[in-house]
Amino acid sequence: MSEIVLHTLVIAGAVLLAASVVAALYRIVRGPSILDRMIGTDVVLASIMCGLGGYMALSDRTDLLPVLIVLAMLGFVGSVSVSRYVSKSDSMTPGAEAGALSDFSNTDWHMPRDADAEDSAEESVEGSAEAADRAQPRAEPTSVRAARPSDEVTEIADPTYDVHADSGGEGEGTGPDPGPDDAEHMSTEKGEGNSRGS
């Protein structure tokens, strides 16, 4: 009697694990983004760990315990590396890039704008019906951000970014001499910055 109960439980558990692996594989195939596929891979890995543990418990194999440790570490490393790869904006911390561009750095404006451009491009590629829905709550901060460059500081910021990107090492010397030539640049290119109308 107890033999029958034991076998029934084991076979039912094996069937459930197989079904869960199949369903997770369905999500891996159908997943709209790579993160969904990563979650599906995690569930497949968890099912494999459960099946391996059940095999260990029912058939006297304690030598497979290190395999469980390796599988646990594999799931962690896999999901962390994939999510680091997906969120590229980790490397775009504005404080780190500020010294690299120039010393007159309200030019960091360009980086959040570029990041938003990439994001909006990605949105337009994916579901266009939801893109409008998702863009709705983000519209407010972008309008704030667009309103601020029209102040007096950032209309100087656009020309200095272009000048120092072209002339190279001049602005990077941390110079206390923002001498006459810089004033010339700003006076000549202020009109350009206004005509650009950004």
Place this chain on the structure above:
Amino acid sequence: MVLDIISAVLIFLGAVLSLAAAIGLVRFGDLLSRMHASAKPQVLGLMLIAVAIAIQFPTWATVTTLAIVISFQLVTIPVATHMVGRAGYRTKHLRRSMLYRDELAEAVDRAEAREIAWERQRGIGPDHHDG
């Protein structure tokens, strides 16, 4: 024999949790909901399986190794899930209509405003040399 049946029941429960996670993975329509579903067998299912193994082999070597496995899962699964959720938030893989409130957006706006103020304060110095 009773211990065998107990551990078989525990393994069956772990398999049920795994199947629940897989069903949630198929049925749910959002990345964050799928993350919520997928964390169950990774921690609780593996705990049940480890208890089943420990019932079968009640030795110190087995139990301590299982404790290492469980504690490793408990430490790493929240970190990995956090990073997946952050990547999903940054690449906007979430349905805004399913959120009641987005506290992270408020925090991001506050951080951006602070950064803007900081940059403006820092940029005013050399500009005022000229004008």
